[in-house]
Amino acid sequence: MLGHMDTVWPLGTLGEMPIEVEGDVFRGPGSFDMKGGLAIGVFALRALRDVGVEPTLSPVFLITSDEEIGSPESEALIVDLAKNVDRVFVLEPALGPAGALKTRRKGVGDLAIEVHGKSAHGGLAPEEGASAIVELAHVIRSLEAMADAERGTTVNVGVIEGGVRPNVVAAHARAEVDLRAWSREDAERLERSVRSIEPTVAGTRIEVTGGFGRAPLERTDRNMRLWEAARSVAGDLGLTLEEGSAGGASDGNFTSRYTATLDGLGAVGDGAHARHECIHIDRALERAALLAGLLALPLTPSPSS
Numbered sequence: 001m002l003g004h005m006d007t008v009w010p011l012g013t014l015g016e017m018p019i020e021v022e023g024d025v026f027r028g029p030g031s032f033d034m035k036g037g038l039a040i041g042v043f044a045l046r047a048l049r050d051v052g053v054e055p056t057l058s059p060v061f062l063i064t065s066d067e068e069i070g071s072p073e074s075e076a077l078i079v080d081l082a083k084n085v086d087r088v089f090v091l092e093p094a095l096g097p098a099g100a101l102k103t104r105r106k107g108v109g110d111l112a113i114e115v116h117g118k119s120a121h122g123g124l125a126p127e128e129g130a131s132a133i134v135e136l137a138h139v140i141r142s143l144e145a146m147a148d149a150e151r152g153t154t155v156n157v158g159v160i161e162g163g164v165r166p167n168v169v170a171a172h173a174r175a176e177v178d179l180r181a182w183s184r185e186d187a188e189r190l191e192r193s194v195r196s197i198e199p200t201v202a203g204t205r206i207e208v209t210g211g212f213g214r215a216p217l218e219r220t221d222r223n224m225r226l227w228e229a230a231r232s233v234a235g236d237l238g239l240t241l242e243e244g245s246a247g248g249a250s251d252g253n254f255t256s257r258y259t260a261t262l263d264g265l266g267a268v269g270d271g272a273h274a275r276h277e278c279i280h281i282d283r284a285l286e287r288a289a290l291l292a293g294l295l296a297l298p299l300t301p302s303p304s305s
Contacts, residue, residue, distance in 0.1 A: 003063055008068050034091060074251070105247075108178070115207075126169055154180045179194070191211050
């Protein structure tokens with residue numbers, strides 16, 4: 001079982017956004033993404049203990065503290081565990097009001113593009129300079145052309161900066177870019193395209209750093225066998241389970257490369273990263289029962305079984 005303790009909310013948020021319980025709805029910062037999922041994991045383990053069920057496979061519950069900033073410190077541990085377990089249940093929030101599980105997530109790339117030019121006086125001798133800002137403008141147009149809505153490949157230039165004064169030809173400009181793709185093939189193609197951009201302004205140079213830190217979580221055969229097992233367990237509990245895709249990534253993107261992974265087993269609710277963040281308590285109890293049933297499964301079936 002995999003989840004994270006950190007949220008996007010700053011220290012002190014509870015003072016202005018307190019925990020509230022109204023009927024079936026529990027509101028509070030981090031309740032949906034994803035402390036509700038962590039609670040579901042704890043209750044699933046308690047349920048197995050209380051009914052005397054000893055899982056065939058020993059459950060391991062990894063709770064990290066840096067997922068919202070890209071898992072820079074926990075990634076190595078996550079990958080190491082993923083290489084040594086039969087399956088991973090990611091307790092991130094469910095998808096939509098139906099509580100769909102996430103069988104596909106986009107991979108995410110974070111790139112920084114630095115353009116180096118040559119400064120000069122913008123009025124007296126602009127021809128002696130090479131504008132990094134003008135070159136960056138060309139780069140941004142090239143990046144925009146790489147997006148492919150039909151394939152779900154997105155490119156977003158979220159930050160740009162450069163120059164020192166209006167009357168100085170800019171010797172430096174920089175952009176931070178978010179890349180997303182559904183498949184490893186598209187992710188690799190997109191990253192190659194960005195790295196192959198050549199400068200059009202004479203005297204400038206382009207430097208690209210970063211890349212796809214989280215590969216896509218794809219609908220691989222082993223992931224879909226785990227999904228089918230989950231749907232069967234849900235049926236035994238009288239629950240209807242749906243699957244879906246998410247444009248955002250999770251630590252499940254890391255584990256899917258090495259073992260069967262099923263995401264979105266956490267709380268059903270709304271408002272991830274938003275002020276109306278909440279979960280439905282009754283649905284959380286259903287999810288705990290579902291997770292307990294999944295933890296009790298034997299080894300994940302092989303393709304030939």
